[in-house]
Amino acid sequence: MKLTILGCYSATPRALTNTTAQVLEINNHMFLIDCGEGTQVHLRRHKIKFNRIKHVFISHLHGDHFFGLVGLISTFRLLTREADLHVYGPKGIKEIVTLQMKLADSWTNYNLYFHELTSKESELIYEDELVEVHTIPLEHRIYTNGYLFKEKEGERKLDVDLAEEANIDVAYYRKLKQGFDVENEDGILIRNESVTKPGQKPKSYAFCSDTVYKEDIVPIIKDVDVLYHESTFLEKHAHLGPRTKHSTAKEAASIAKQANVGTLVLGHFSTRYGGLEPFKAEAQEVFENVELSEDGKVFDFS
Numbered sequence: 001m002k003l004t005i006l007g008c009y010s011a012t013p014r015a016l017t018n019t020t021a022q023v024l025e026i027n028n029h030m031f032l033i034d035c036g037e038g039t040q041v042h043l044r045r046h047k048i049k050f051n052r053i054k055h056v057f058i059s060h061l062h063g064d065h066f067f068g069l070v071g072l073i074s075t076f077r078l079l080t081r082e083a084d085l086h087v088y089g090p091k092g093i094k095e096i097v098t099l100q101m102k103l104a105d106s107w108t109n110y111n112l113y114f115h116e117l118t119s120k121e122s123e124l125i126y127e128d129e130l131v132e133v134h135t136i137p138l139e140h141r142i143y144t145n146g147y148l149f150k151e152k153e154g155e156r157k158l159d160v161d162l163a164e165e166a167n168i169d170v171a172y173y174r175k176l177k178q179g180f181d182v183e184n185e186d187g188i189l190i191r192n193e194s195v196t197k198p199g200q201k202p203k204s205y206a207f208c209s210d211t212v213y214k215e216d217i218v219p220i221i222k223d224v225d226v227l228y229h230e231s232t233f234l235e236k237h238a239h240l241g242p243r244t245k246h247s248t249a250k251e252a253a254s255i256a257k258q259a260n261v262g263t264l265v266l267g268h269f270s271t272r273y274g275g276l277e278p279f280k281a282e283a284q285e286v287f288e289n290v291e292l293s294e295d296g297k298v299f300d301f302s
Ligand SMILES: [Zn+2]
Pocket: 010, 011, 062, 064, 065, 210, 268
């Protein structure tokens, strides 16, 4: 599981800071999460093969989270993309994007699908044999979702020596890897656990931005390996959180602690501050394993 931060600041893009966008590579998928202004430029700058992106997840319709989407969709057309593109986001996203295409008479030559979200409960919105994606209902000034990405349980590891010793026909190896008990050549039932070990533990990633401090997301993101949680403010501006529906670094850490996550990645920093270290310091008063996002930073969580 690899996470590339393309932008991790709030409000407006500036000379040295980008608004929210990130690429999650998980189990052979490449997911784009949010698409702030200039995202396609940052994809190119970091040499990400962005034709591999087939799914885009937009948290909400504030500009710092999706102003790059129309540009990206348009560039895919100019690059004569053929693969389908799926966009998940709040109701209204289809109207915004298609209005621009309509007035420019520039329809895509690939299939573009919109999956508009309205539910205030967590729901499963994407699933295949390798991963699943659920929404995480957040509380912001407009309708907003975070997203939970989960690898599915992989195959069990077969100990071939033990399987041979147990006199199991190789034709059954596939079943063993899938977790089934099988009969050996003498008709004796062989318990799966006696010849296999669990495969790699499935990884999970939760993206939570933007939101006010919201404890009821804790059960949804419980025990995830990595939590990205917005931390717009430091403690000295904590009073702005409830008003603007954003969180502090310390509040993000509190959510991480309650949810027992592996690593907390902080992001969506207000550009009013000089440096990022105070975000880490304040969060670490509550939760130890904290990382700071930086534009262009790559986290390898495999
Ligand atoms: Zn924002």
